[in-house]
Structures are given as structure tokens and as C-alpha cells.
Amino acid sequence: MENDKINQIETILYNEDLNEATKQVASIEDSEMLYVIAANYNWDNGFSIPKAIIANNNCDMSTGLMMFYLSDGIRLLEDRESVEQSGLDEWNEFITEVYSMLETDSFKRSNISYYPKLTKVQLFKLKKSNPSIPDFFLEGIDGNDIEIPII
16 A cells, blocks of 8 residues: 555544544545545544544545444344443444445445454354344455555
């Protein structure tokens, strides 16, 4: 990834003005940049940036799936009811929206890959408890691997 793109990503990730950072994310036209921002995002900073990423028309399936898992979306796959009753409304709303967008193929297709890091036991339990989970949630999305710089 080019240095100027990395610098732009750093500016977004370390910007203390979330409104400005959100505007910058909304204007990104490069799927790979959105993927790298999502991969490096500090979830302790809330949901403003992740929401801006999934709202960006250039966000692809792989980035959406990665964000689903990075935000602990596996809990939704394991036990939707416990997520709904968690009292964590913003998190619940976010992972439910991302799940729905993935399931309805709302993200664009690209050549970026993402494979969730699930153990064999997790895969077995998820397939057994919810056989209707679309395969890509468990197997990932084929494509090119993106080298993710640590920012």
C-alpha cells in the first residue's frame, strides 16, 4: 500500500475529531483502504467509524465480514437472544445491521479475501446450532489477501 494512503489512514484512525474522521471515511473510494482502516480500528473508540465504513458504498463483503467478526459478531451466530438481551444496544444494533447487510448481499463484491479465524469446534457448534447460516459466514470470502500494515 502506498505511503500517502497509509498516511491518510493514520490521519483518520488518530483523529480526535470523530465527526471529521467520519467525513473522511465517507469520502473514501478505495475498498482496500476501508479494509485496512477496519483491520486497524480500535473498537474502544466506539461505533462512529465502523458505521461510516459500512455506510460507504465502496465497503465490500470482506470488509463487512471482517467488521462483523472484529465486533464480536460470532456471539450473534451463537445465541441471538443473548445478544438482544445484553443491554448493549449500540453494539447489538451494529452487528445485527452488518449481519443483515451481509446476508442480503448489500455490500459490493471485490477481489479482497477474508477468512474468519474459527476453530473446528466453533465451526461444528455453529453448523449444528444454526444450519441456515450462509456458508461465507463460516468459510470466508475468496480473493486476494491484503497486506495489512500495522498503524
